[in-house]
Amino acid sequence: MFGKKSNAPEEKLGGVNIQTIPADFYGGVDPVVKFKEVSKEIQSGDAPAGGLSSKERQILNSVRVAGSGNRLHPINLFNNRKFLIIGAVVLFVVFAAGATWYYWPDVSNNNQTPAISPAVSLQTPPEPTVESLATEETFAPTTTPEPELAPTVESAEEVASRVSAEMEFPSKFSGDSSDLDNDGLTDKEEEVFGTDPGVPDTDGDNYMDGLEVKNLYNPTGFKPVKILDSGMVADYTDTYFGYSVYYPRDWTVGDVGKDLRDLLFTAPTGEFVEIRVFDKAPNQSFGDWFTENAVGQSFGDLKDFGNRFKVNSHQRTDRLVYFFENSNRVYALVYHESEPDVINYRNVLEMMAQSWRFSATTEILQSPIVEGQTEETTTTL
Helix, strand or coil: CCCCCCCEEEEECCCEEEEEECCCHHCCCCCCCCCCCCCCCCCCCCCCCCCHCCCCCCHHHHHHCCCCCCCCCCHHHHCCCHHHHHHHHHHHHHHHHHHHHHHHHHHHCCCCCCHHHHHCCCCCCCCCCCCCCCCCCCCCCCCCCCCCCCCCCCCCCHHHHHHHHHCCCCCCCCCEEECCCCCCCCCHHHHHHHCCCCCCCCCCCCCCCHHHHHHHHHCCCCCCCCHHHHHCCCEEEEECCEEEEEEEEECEEEEECCCCECCCCCCCCCCCCEEEEEECCCCHHHHHHHHCCCCCCHHEEEEEEECCCCEEEECCCCEEEEECCCEEEEEEEEEEEEEECECCCHHHHHHHCCCCCCCCCCCCCCCCCCCCCCHCCCCCC
């Protein structure tokens, strides 16, 4: 009508044109209207007066943001929850594998059985040879057990070549540590024998503590009492090499070579007295043996020394080295300091030398008179 074209469908019935309602409107149903998406490009400064709509602004911002259109961009990856979970799992696996690789050698080594060192700890006294302290008054008599195994038998040449290379001697210029009361015992030795470091005569018997120790008397007993009965000293006996010697009871005894040829009597401070046993060739003099084995030592520094059991020996003039001998062996008592040129136990070493006995020694000095002592106060050791 009026020249306008109708969009309604037309049907011809008997040659007559009839207009019908589109099928989309039957039953009161609204038609689905589809709009064509048209891209809109807006350049800077070309925005309409009314500005962009909120939806257009959102689209514009999403296009401008870093990483837009690139799923592998770091910003997009770190905002992706799935990527973060997978990444955390991968990092954990890598860390665990690296830790296992790093610590596995230590774990495998700890599971292996450790090798047993041939060295003997200095803190463990040799069971077969250390004798417990016993006195007639307070202790039952004891006997020294025989060693379970005899030491390895070596020739004189083999022993000399082995031990002489290891033999060391203390410095000749070492001095004693402090002695507060000037009684002849250092303050460290006062602890060994239980004496008062501030009183020169602990037991009040008019004899200096140091003088009593050197003569094998108890410095804490008023009447002359043997130092072995004081409870501060023990008696070590070696039945294989045939000698006995006193030593401080709280010191430890260790066998270095497990053959009883090299014993260490060690103080809590780390110093120790070493007893070394050397074989001597038949008819060899001590002077010849000394020249061959005491490397760096001068025979002129030695003097004769007789102890309280009438056993003769050779003493270095500074009282830090003693040599006892019999027909086929030489026994060396050597002091080893823990601090350079500082001696804490010089008198302990002399006590050990004074108490040295060979197994065949039966005669004891019957009148060990302390310096200044009268005949009336003499007692027998």
